[in-house]
Amino acid sequence: MLTDEAKLNEIIEHWKRDSSYLIEMLQDVQAHYRYIPHPLARRLAEELDVPVNRIFHIATFYKGFTLEPRGKFPIAVCTGTACHVKGGTRILENILRDLGVEREGQVSADGLFSVESVRCVGCCGLAPVVTVGGDVYGQTSSVKISRILERVRKAEQAH
Numbered sequence: 292m293l294t295d296e297a298k299l300n301e302i303i304e305h306w307k308r309d310s311s312y313l314i315e316m317l318q319d320v321q322a323h324y325r326y327i328p329h330p331l332a333r334r335l336a337e338e339l340d341v342p343v344n345r346i347f348h349i350a351t352f353y354k355g356f357t358l359e360p361r362g363k364f365p366i367a368v369c370t371g372t373a374c375h376v377k378g379g380t381r382i383l384e385n386i387l388r389d390l391g392v393e394r395e396g397q398v399s400a401d402g403l404f405s406v407e408s409v410r411c412v413g414c415c416g417l418a419p420v421v422t423v424g425g426d427v428y429g430q431t432s433s434v435k436i437s438r439i440l441e442r443v444r445k446a447e448q449a450h
């Protein structure tokens with residue numbers, strides 16, 4: 292991974308220092324760091340000569356951005372109506388317990404996971420739906436997700 296400064300410079304240059312591409316730049320920052328670090332938001336604001344509040348406004352307005360670090364494998368639990376009816380909220384509670392975290396967005400001690408609830412991921416026929424690191428698991432359960440997390444942990448330890 293490039294250093295913070297090198298990667299940010301690369302992103303800024305890629306978008307030709309054009310602040311009309313601010314959202315695209317933030318998407319690249321988010322993709323690389325998995326969140327928008329505050330110091331980088333400030334530097335980006337300086338480099339583009341835009342108010343830093345504009346960056347924080349975008350980062351808090353769009354659900355795809357986060358100002359907090361996420362786990363290496365972010366987990367999203369759908370709690371939309373179809374998934375809620377089929378136990379999505381219970382699955383979310385069990386994942387929080389499994390990870391040993393107190394709230395959504397908090398990263399597990401091993402740095403691997405963070406979990407957030409989302410509203411309908413568009414495949415209600417597969418309810419309840421959970422994504423782990425971008426992989427979608429439908430008609431799932433707390434037990435199945437627990438096994439998936441364990442598999443990811445073991446794979447990471449083997450690296």
Ligand code: FES
Nearest residue numbers: 369371374412415
């Ligand atoms: S409500 Fe969960 S995918 Fe639609």
